Amino acid sequence: MTSSKSDAGGNQTISDVFILVGFSYLKELQILLFVVLLFIYLLTLTGNLLVILLIKLNPSLHTPMYFFLVNLSASEICFTSSVVPQLLAHLLVEEKTISIAACAAGLYVFAIMGLTQCCLLTAMAYDRYVAICHPLHYTTTMSGRACALLVGAAWAAGISVEVPLIMWIFSLPFCGSNRIPHFFCNFSPLLNMACADTSQIKAVGPMLTVMFTLCPFLLILLSYVRIISAILKLPSAEGRRKAFSTCSSHLTVVTVSYVMAIITYLVPKSGSTTKNDLLISLLNTIVSPLLNPIIYTLRNKEVKGALRKTVQKSIFSHHWRN
Numbered sequence: 001m002t003s004s005k006s007d008a009g010g011n012q013t014i015s016d017v018f019i020l021v022g023f024s025y026l027k028e029l030q031i032l033l034f035v036v037l038l039f040i041y042l043l044t045l046t047g048n049l050l051v052i053l054l055i056k057l058n059p060s061l062h063t064p065m066y067f068f069l070v071n072l073s074a075s076e077i078c079f080t081s082s083v084v085p086q087l088l089a090h091l092l093v094e095e096k097t098i099s100i101a102a103c104a105a106g107l108y109v110f111a112i113m114g115l116t117q118c119c120l121l122t123a124m125a126y127d128r129y130v131a132i133c134h135p136l137h138y139t140t141t142m143s144g145r146a147c148a149l150l151v152g153a154a155w156a157a158g159i160s161v162e163v164p165l166i167m168w169i170f171s172l173p174f175c176g177s178n179r180i181p182h183f184f185c186n187f188s189p190l191l192n193m194a195c196a197d198t199s200q201i202k203a204v205g206p207m208l209t210v211m212f213t214l215c216p217f218l219l220i221l222l223s224y225v226r227i228i229s230a231i232l233k234l235p236s237a238e239g240r241r242k243a244f245s246t247c248s249s250h251l252t253v254v255t256v257s258y259v260m261a262i263i264t265y266l267v268p269k270s271g272s273t274t275k276n277d278l279l280i281s282l283l284n285t286i287v288s289p290l291l292n293p294i295i296y297t298l299r300n301k302e303v304k305g306a307l308r309k310t311v312q313k314s315i316f317s318h319h320w321r322n
Contacts, residue, residue: 022183047293
């Protein structure tokens, strides 16, 4: 590790690498965790890529809802890939080092994707609101241009909020031990290593996190209050069932995502241990990206139909060539 003496005190200024302690306490069991996480990661990649491929190959799925879903799946791939490959590599080696540049890059992707997903889920909720509450205006309201603007706004929000915050953190000097008690570079451990006044960042960071996760959640909640109210006014039970079925997948994904976010960021940490924090962070990193494609595949008739058609077409094409 390259380091130099700081001017005030005897602390070493960290200028090269960090050590991600992570799951070192598991010792030989790290190999077992590696196998489990590798399987989950490959399943996550396959599931999300399958959803993207199905939507691209089936014109019947070229609708606003599935346009948003393609972006959500792409962000899920980036989100989990910003953490899991590095973790898998570190589970196999004793010296779990990471350069400061790689640390910053991983945190950029992780934070931007997390916020972008909140905004994309909000756009999907708005799409369902328009489809159920204003069906006659759906085509004009959810035009291709409007969908592109909503997706662009989601990505722009993630970048514009997280990039300045992370640049601010990495502009600080880090000193003392270069050991991070986590399996990836996260905000809290980095701020604890900073040998400068971090009171402003510690005030602004959580405020931005709450604001840009709570506001989308409130908009989603408002959309579903209006959606459920409209569904209950439908005259037939069959109509109510069909209307609700178009929202069930998205509602399930929103529930999973926000439950994990609440557990990770909003549950008080005073009584938790480092091991518990690591487990919660790991679940947040792998659960949503894994479950989302499964939910949209198993609970969505249109996606299941597209999957069946694609498989049948592939089998027919194979037999025809033979």
